[in-house]
């Protein structure tokens with residue numbers, strides 16, 4: 572028997588489903604004790620009300636992660652991607668020409684967004700990002716640069732000896748459209764110190780994102796589940812985001828994903844089960860009443876859980892990543908393609924739609940007869956993390972190796 576009566580939990584869920592705000596304490600009780608199905612019903616009711624008129628639709632995006640370097644001074648314990656600066660055998664950087672070719676391929680495949688993602692290179696200050704973002708925008712103005720997060724901003728500002736305000740303004744002027752919110756990991760101090768001791772504090776991470784929002788650069792935000800954090804710390808992570816969002820309104824989406832335990836210093840196992848993940852999706856939709864989009868992660872939890880997340884409050888299944896190396900390096904094995912994502916969404920009872928970075932619907936797949944066939948939009952076409960994740964011969968897609 573839960574220590575909180577089911578009738579009490581249900582009355583909190585009913586209040587939330589009717590549009591009321593719940594407290595962090597109530598969220599923790601719901602997360603720990605509410606029946607999974609009741610959580611899902613309330614979360615789905617909230618999602619349907621928020622998207623009344625388009626509640627039948629669930630979205631995806633086509634993008635490419637472009638990893639410009641794996642050299643990093645921050646040495647997060649959960650990370651299987653980085654190489655310490657002195658590890659010259661493992662470390663690499665990509666030149667601008669290589670990066671632009673990856674952008675060209677993204678455009679060729681109908682991708683609309685790139686996520687520029689890499690380590691905290693000891694030499695890369697604001698100037699590096701200005702140069703690369705302006706070159707990408709000049710060559711491919713149609714590509715949205717949805718990249719980086721507060722940790723990279725803190726690092727580049729330190730390298731260039733400028734304020735974070737100046738760093739954000741300069742890379743925004745050079746072409747950055749929005750921040751991907753990388754580096755949020757877990758915001759409360761204890762679990763953050765345990766897995767990323769050299770990263771800025773959670774409060775500082777939020778302060779920098781709030782500054783970005785004030786300067787007109789919106790973002791998404793994330794949560795890394797399963798490194799040994801408590802339920803209370805998970806809810807505290809949500810509280811910190813909601814309080815910031817009350818002031819800034821700049822977070823477009825919340826994206827929880829699960830820890831992958833291979834090839835890193837933390838090792839162990841993921842402590843986030845599929846049920847915990849679905850509970851988190853639902854509680855995020857219920858508690859984060861000021862964040863529009865909740866994304867289910869098929870990459871780390873699998874396609875079926877991604878599909879189920881659409882019934883627990885998620886409205887988006889994220890991206891078909893033409894290239895992904897970071898989470899895959901740590902053991903994420905799931906792969907997909909556009910036809911499969913469309914089918915996953917449709918067979919979960921929703922109409923699939925390709926979206927852009929700001930969640931506008933670009934293409935609604937409302938008639939299966941018009942679905943793409945023999946499609947070349949496949950995840951991990953290029954990857955350092957998997958065998959054969961290289962090229963479709965017709966497209967001459969770059970190998971990431």
Ligand code: SF4
Nearest residue numbers: 643645646647650690
């Ligand atoms: S997560 Fe990012 S900052 Fe941390 S070690 Fe990996 S590349 Fe570096």
